[in-house]
Amino acid sequence: MKIHFFKYQGAGNDFILIDNRNQSFKYTGNNTVLQLCNRRFGIGADGLMLLQNREGYDFEMIYFNADGNPSSMCGNGGRCIVAFARHLGIIDTETNFLAVDGPHYAKISAEGNWVDLQMIDIDVIKNDGDAYVLNTGSPHYVQRVSGLKDLDVYQEGKAIRNNSTYKKEGINVNFVEDQGDHLFVRTFERGVEDETYACGTGVTAVALSMAQHKHQQGHIETPVKVLGGDLKIQFDYNGSQFRNIFLCGPAEQVFQGDTEV
Structure with missing residues (x-):
């Protein structure tokens, strides 16, 4: 057909x-x-x-x-x-x-x-060592790194996605580097089983995790750079709950x- x-x-x-x-x-x-x-x-x-x-x-x-x-x-x-x-x-x-x-x-x-x-609204961000784990509509693992440009995202992401904790259900693995005026994010996606040029639920998970990590509160707008271009996450955070979360981009x-x- x-x-x-x-x-x-x-x-x-x-x-x-x-x-x-x-x-x-x-x-x-x-x-x-x-x-x-x-x-x-x-x-x-x-x-x-x-x-x-x-x-x-x-x-x-x-x-x-x-x-x-x-x-x-x-x-x-x-x-x-x-x-x-x-x-x-x-x-x-x-x-x-x-x-x-x-x-x-x-x-x-x-x-x-x-x-x-x-x-969706987010109330819970968990920790796995020094990484953050949360569900923004899809499950995400967020790891802060330096030198992200040269990181082997495929091998590192694949290893985390297939470890004993996450292998059965799978998880999307995001690596983030704070570059001052924006976050740089690269993502290994389950289901694709490879790095993608962008992941919307992933950059959302990263922005929320970094706001919690940096103890930010109030109305927050976070510019994000991914391999495929620029995105923006905006949300309200009162120290425990994330509301009015928007993923913005082309x-x-x-x-x-x-x-x-």
Whole structure:
């Protein structure tokens, strides 16, 4: 069967998007998604998303990792699907949609290429040694490092993701270097099983962890640099709870086409 698809990227985090409001795409296992996301033999992407109808919301976001398996929340994917919904004429400049971790509010620029996505509230950040562990819609491990530019993120991240603590459920591993006026972040993502150019839930986890680490409070805006560009996290922190968390950044259509599934 032929399916029309769109390709979007948000700070280098790239996704295949399919308008599935007519239920034409049927998920029957991970092989189809795995093939479509393959960078050698398919379209190539960090993940695939279906935009579907959902009563009470503008739309529903269904997300699959590049390994073909249904996944937890993807922040940059959430921003890209908002831009996609705008392209389809489903929304204008604001939206309320449903994802796997619950409802999300987002707003998009009039030009349609900058999206601010509200993330779930966070009350708990745990410690694993000197690292931080939290769930921002997906589980994340945050490790402060120096010399991040030259770090072997693939090997270091893979080792943590597959250690005895995290191997069964998996975890996304983020390395952060505080560079003064911004945070520099690189991420090894589970499901992709490699370093990606950006991870939205990951940079969110990093910004919150660093605010706790530095004992910041109040309204906080944190610029973040990733391999694929610039993002910004803004939130309110009272010393124990994180609220009004927004992941902000670009979301752009790369191309569209047809493929057989």
